[in-house]
Amino acid sequence: MASKSKTAYVCNECGADYSKWQGQCSECGTWNSVVEVRLGPTASNRSAKFEGYAGGAGGNPVQALADISLGDLPRFGSGAGEFDRVLGGGFVPGSVVLIGGSPGAGKSTLLLQTLCKLAQRMSALYVTGEESLQQVAMRAKRLELPTDKLQMLSETSVEAVCAAAQTVGPKVMVVDSIQVMHLNDIQSAPGSVSQVRESAAYLTRFAKQTGTVVILVGHVTKDGSLAGPKVLEHMIDCSVLLEGDNDSRFRTLRGHKNRFGAVNELGVFAMTEQGMKEVSNPSAIFLQRAEDVASGSVVMVMWEGTRPLLVELQALVDDSHLGNPRRVAVGLDQNRLSMLLAVLHRHGGVMVGDQDVFVNVVGGVRVMETSADLALLLAIVSSFRDRPLPEDLMVFGEVGLSGEIRPVPSGQERLREAFKHGFKRAIVPKGNAPREKHPGLEVVAVKNLSEALDAIG
Missing domain, CATH: 3.30.230.10 (Ribosomal Protein S5; domain 2)
Structure with a gap:
């Protein structure tokens, strides 16, 4: 007997859930933002464990806090000192980092530079859902980046992305962007509240169970806040925002949430013809x-x-x-x-x-x-x-x-x-x-x- 699909009512602005439709969201006060979302039956692959993960229900042993080894999660640098400063010293294996910013701020440029450098010493995968592979290759050539070892994938299905990542086995993976990703068993358009929330949850589970650093690219709304439900900020480990006016050549990278470091750090970059350059002395x-x-x-x-x-x-x-x-x-x-x-x-x-x-x-x-x-x-x-x-x-x-x-x-x-x-x-x-x-x-x-x-x- 086929399982019956469930219906939920979710606010497109803040992600609040309701049992029935209403004209105004009582959480954020926005009118006509509550939409009906049909959730398909839970697929078996949604709960499957990823390869290389030994945990699971009842499989994780209980340990004393003093017995947990901190040497198992060494940080590794991104290759940019200003980026590492905002991250708290570098990437932590198994962490999920969300980078937001307005269009043209330089999010894709900064991440492409970072992954091209990291690919020279470890396995790295760049997943693009908004641009073609040729467009990304043209940008890398214009910036004169080393492109011989970076793995590329053009895909918008989260299941396909994780399946490809299991084959490649990257230490770092960029998903550009989370707003265009979708799960096959969610009956709503990409970019909607349910798709963004469930896609981020799936990618977060993949990062924790395989030890992969997953970097998600997110867009911002007109008021400067991150597009998508607020629950997305609770899933991730680190949230940073790339700020800067289109008429200014300087960009500031500011941390808003960081489970592995301070949240008030600021990194300064200059947008040049060769990409994002670090500004080591921003006071000058x-x-x-x-x-x-x-x-x-x-x-x-x-x-x-x-x-x-x-x-x-x-x-x-x-x-x-x-x-x-x-x-x-x-x-x-x-x-x-x-x-x-x-x-x-x-x-x-x-x-x-x-x-x-x-x-x-x-x-x-x-x-x-x-x-x-x-x-x-x-x-x-x-x-x-x-x-x-x-x-x-x-x-x-x-x-x-x-x-x-x-x-x-x-x-x-x-x-x-x-x-x-x-x-x-x-x-x-x-x-x-x-x-x-x-x-x-x-x-x-x-x-x-x-x-x-x-x-x-």
Whole structure:
């Protein structure tokens, strides 16, 4: 007797499941996103064990945590230091890495470069579902990559991909992309919630049971989030996002989830005619300032993972002709900008309620930490008064609602990075003041916002 197919209702935006159809998803609030999904009978090959896997139901022994050997999972590098930094030191066998990014960001280029290098010392397989083999070969030739040992496969069926991978036995496999993959027994189109979820689960099971590093390529939606259900983020071990504007030659690789390392690491690449090149000193790239520094410009030190990064903040304050003045933040949190402007009025005595305020982080970098608060307010005051700040001035510090300047982590490392790049004066929180004076670097420690405004005149 044939088994009856099951029906489920799944939200295309967030992946929430429902027992019956409804017009609005109660999880994400999106209208008309719940669709009917017919699940076919479970195929026998879905539960079959892969070759080389000795586990299974009842087959895995129970071990004490202290008896588990860590030497069985050695990391191996990708060949790119910036990529390894974001991954936490390299690839871990059996891990699943998801790389997201907008079209044209350079995901396929970065992975093709990585696999061509890895194929020289280990077995590697590149699975392309969106491009033909000829297109990938043309890109590799244009980038002058070694192509003699990389195995290629053009396929969109997950079962066929895993069957081919069992034959080849790769240590690393790239699937480009997860949105075009499909399982034969799922009755929905590729890219739908059920296909993406089940395909990722199948590939994750293959990676864990064979010890293969599986790298999945994912697309992003208009708001910058990863396309597909949120459950996909729980299956994988590492999720990184390749960011960068199409008009910028620099790309930033930022970790969002990593079970084997820190999630706040940042890697910087430059898109060139020879592909993605590493930027070993990103501070020098983001500090390409004009010879005559205008008002509203200041340099701050942000902390990304294990290293400091010097970036330039710019602010423009202008008379507003609107009843509701504009507040625009590029690379910063707009809600935090509104909060800081209220602190500036209440505790700094600077009123910009009738002014348009525009702030920007040069170079396309996103500043996610609060150490940019003080630098942002000083840049706004500089633009409002039309008084340029000194070119050799560096600022960092968190601003509280009562106007106090709070210390930030790794203050001494930030000061050393600023001194290394030629800065001679720094305005920092009093809690980050160094115990010993830095020769050649004047450090002005401030307790509140009014002291910081006095320090710039």
